[in-house]
Amino acid sequence: MADELASKLRTSGYRMTPQRQLVLAAVEELGHATPDEVHEHLGGAVNQSTVYRNLEVLEELGLVRHTHLSDRAPTYHSARAAEHFHLICRNCQQVTSVPLERAQGFARQLRDEFGFVADVGHTAVFGQCEDCTQSAAQSAAHAAHDHPHSH
Incomplete structure (x- = not known):
């Protein structure tokens, strides 16, 4: 993969720089990551503007994809992962x-x-995950049990 990647970069007029390699590895390790999370994961080994620039190049080359999982920065994931869409719990922020x-x-x-x-593949569906739905139902059941209605 590394050789194939390097030749893909060269034919597109790019080189596989150590920073680019670090950024790609970080995205693959994190699974889903914003540019800030990639920067944080790399512990300052690559400055923030370089992280942003490299994510753009890697996306241009089809090595990473981005999606919007919230109203914050785009979230990147490896293009090697099978194409998928995302379910995001508004309550606990879990991404499925x-x-x-x-x-x-x-x-x-x-x-x-x-x-x-x-x-x-760029879709994010917001809602409530199974765990949060169940705990909300349990809370409602307890509340109804604690305050029986008088007829």
Whole structure:
């Protein structure tokens, strides 16, 4: 992979610099990471503007992809991972990666009804994860039990 990567960079007019290698490795180790998280993970080995610049180059080369998992900075993940979309819990911030094929029916429906071809791989669906939903239901059940309604 390293040789293939280096030749891909060269044919695109880039070199595989040590910083670029560190940034790519950090994204792969972290799974999903904002530029700030990559910078923090590298412990200052690469300055912040270099992290941003290298993420852009790596994305241009198709080695990383980004998505917006919140209203903060874009989150990057390795392009080597199978394409997926994300479920984000508004309560605990847990991110769940879901294989793209799970959205095929929805994407087909958008195409058939609206003629719209969706890029589902960049999708983030916000809601509440199973754990938070269950604990909310348990809290509601306890509250109802503690305060029975009088008829």
